[in-house]
Amino acid sequence: MGVSELEPAVKSEIDCTFAEQRRYAIHLRGSDYRQRLQVLDRFERVFKASYEKLYRAAAADFSKPETEVDVTEILPILSELELVRKRLKRWMKPKSVLPALMVMGTSSKILYEPRGVCLVVSPWNYPFNLTFCPMILAVAAGNTVVIKPSEMTPNMSAVIEEIIKGTFEQKEVAVFQGDSATAGYLTSLPFDHIFFTGSPEVGRHVMAAAAKNLASVTLELGGKSPVIVERSANIEKSADTIVFGKFSNNGQTCIAPDYLYVESSIKEEFVAALKRSILRLYGTTEQLAANPDYCRVVNSRHFIRLQRLLDNAIENGAEVVHGGLHISESRLIEPTLLMGVSDELDIMQEEIFGPLLPLIEYHDLDQVIDDINARPKPLALYVFTAKRAVSEKIIRQTSAGDTCVNQIALHYMHPHLPFGGVNNSGLGKTGGRWGFEAFSHQRSVLEDKFSGTALLYPPYAPRVKGLIKKAMRYLF
Structure with a gap:
């Protein structure tokens, strides 16, 4: 209309x-x-x-x-x-x-x-x-x-x-x-x-x-807010924090993690921790439909959109390592983790805004930073690391609306921090x-008290010109 x-x-x-x-x-x-x-x-x-x-x-x-x-x-x-x-x-x-x-x-x-x-x-x-x-x-x-x-x-x-x-x-x-x-x-x-x-x-x-x-x-x-999990991060705490931040409100949060980079040396351990955290917070596949603490997709149109993103990813080689269940009658989509997603897939091009989380293994942090900088500036960027030098490097070399280190979305709750995006994200x-x-x-309000501006009015006699030249020379 x-x-x-x-x-x-x-x-x-x-x-x-x-x-x-x-x-x-x-x-x-x-x-x-x-x-x-x-x-x-x-x-x-x-x-x-x-x-x-x-x-x-x-x-x-x-x-x-x-x-x-x-x-x-x-x-x-x-x-x-x-x-x-x-x-x-x-x-x-x-x-x-x-x-x-x-x-x-x-x-x-x-x-x-x-x-x-x-x-x-x-x-x-x-x-x-x-x-x-x-x-x-x-x-x-x-x-x-x-x-x-x-x-x-x-x-x-x-x-x-x-x-x-x-x-x-x-x-x-x-x-x-x-x-x-x-x-x-x-x-x-x-x-x-x-x-x-x-x-x-x-x-x-x-x-x-x-x-x-x-x-x-x-x-x-909004936009696609990335997460970087570096090898020094606390595995269990990071997994719990990310799972809660991603799957609360069924992933329908503008500052929810959209995709996640995990360093190759901790990939297996971290994926296992994510799975344990999902089961601990939301239950098994069988328990999920009856779980009163797990939200639903807002309407059928968004459910179909999310199903399309998931199907497109699987058809093009992505692997579901956890979840994947979707029930259209109740608009239920299980917390879902995917590996093997390529950058050309729809799920990596569109803001997901749902309970699907692509996981990307990385070897070189500089390449991750380049990849993030090649995309529109995100609303949020999240870093999980125990090394201050790592978080400071990522913050210094990227641009995002806001950033949390070892936390997800908590900056929004801070009453003394500004919240908002940059360019494409706000x-x-x-x-x-x-x-x-x-x-x-x-x-701006300016009130004249005893300024000397009248000394500078035309005609611009030699005395006026001299005053201006002296001001330029001695005051600046």
């Missing part, structure tokens, strides 16, 4: 809401930190009262276990709220700027002013977290917000809408459900900032739409202070 196919009544409602929010955004420019926190306090009360609805919706959409909802959906939201509560006053404070020789006699500062009306387009893999965290930061920065949740998780999106409507007036935060037609129409409007989380492919369309209105964007995208950072700044315009 294209933008032109959106129903006129929906268009009209969106237009009216957008106009109302533009008017209210001007009023919010004068809001202080107490007023913004009061709004977020309202949200927190409604959100905390909705936990049971969150659990039921996540289970209904893709069998997401309650504990994973707690850890990956609820806790990040509570952490963001707590950080904003503690730091917002400091973040909003104008930043004084030191004087400079060229502008002696002036005072300067940087103001963090709201961007205005912001659009948050959120994904289906962590709908609550990746809707409400950017919304919290946008509200903290003094903006109005329009939210477009994913249609792929209808139960979770319905709860998102219920929470928003139970908390905010339409002029503060509004939500519009729908498919790509709704998203397409929303991104065509002249928002002051668009925050999009999703695939690089769709991110390009969002950025192109934003460019027509010269709207700023934050793009939290534009801009979010989380904490960086998210507040993404939704703020940094406005």
Whole structure:
């Protein structure tokens, strides 16, 4: 469905809401930190009262276990709220700027002013977290917000809408459900900032739409995040960490490991450790279907896509060393390890976003670094090693959105680290202070006190020319 196919009544409602929010955004420019926190306090009360609805919706959409909802959906939201509560006053404070020789006699500062009306387009893999965290930061920065949740998780999106409507007036935060037609129409409007989380492919369309209105964007995208396991790594701990980071949420995580390099001298031992870890965390093939702690693929379309990637790999020589079971009726795909994958296979070209993990044996770390650098820059890069020189070399010689050493995805949970991609994996950072700044315009303000600029006005008599030449000679 294209933008032109959106129903006129929906268009009209969106237009009216957008106009109302533009008017209210001007009023919010004068809001202080107490007023913004009061709004977020309202949200927190409604959100905390909705936990049971969150659990039921996540289970209904893709069998997401309650504990994973707690850890990956609820806790990040509570952490963001707590950080904003503690730091917002400091973040909003104008930043004084030191004087400079060229502008002696002036005072300067940087103001963090709201961007205005912001659009948050959120994904289906962590709908609550990746809707409400950017919304919290946008509200903290003094903006109005329009939210477009994913249609792929209808139960979770319905709860998102219920929470928003139970908390905010339409002029503060509004939500519009729908498919790509709704998203397409929303991104065509002249928002002051668009925050999009999703695939690089769709991110390009969002950025192109934003460019027509010269709207700023934050793009939290994805890509193929590699893991390097060097021979000095702790085998058992590394295997457990990677298995949990990869197969949580059934691999449907933008910063999940996408493929893994393992040094040849530890390959057999490490593959065996991965298998043991999968059995320990998720059970045998027979136990998996009844395991309440193992999520499912979100829908049939994505299940078929993953099945195609697996079948294509096997048909072209890849070996399944663990797993491979897939049951279409329940959208269940077993945690699957593959060896013997070549770079031309679809599974090595597309972002997997599911419970399939290609393993690549390596002999030369420099070749691994070259291979990674030959690909688009990933959202995350993971290194497992006991040698600081190895991790520092990899970090220094590659580029990625973010990196963990001997850990997977934990950087996202750190409230004092910026999170985001680079180039193909994203534009801009979010989380904490960086998210507040993404939704703020940094406005420079200079006030003249007793500057000598009048001495430099034309006509450019010899005295004026002499002053300029002396400044160039003695000050720089």
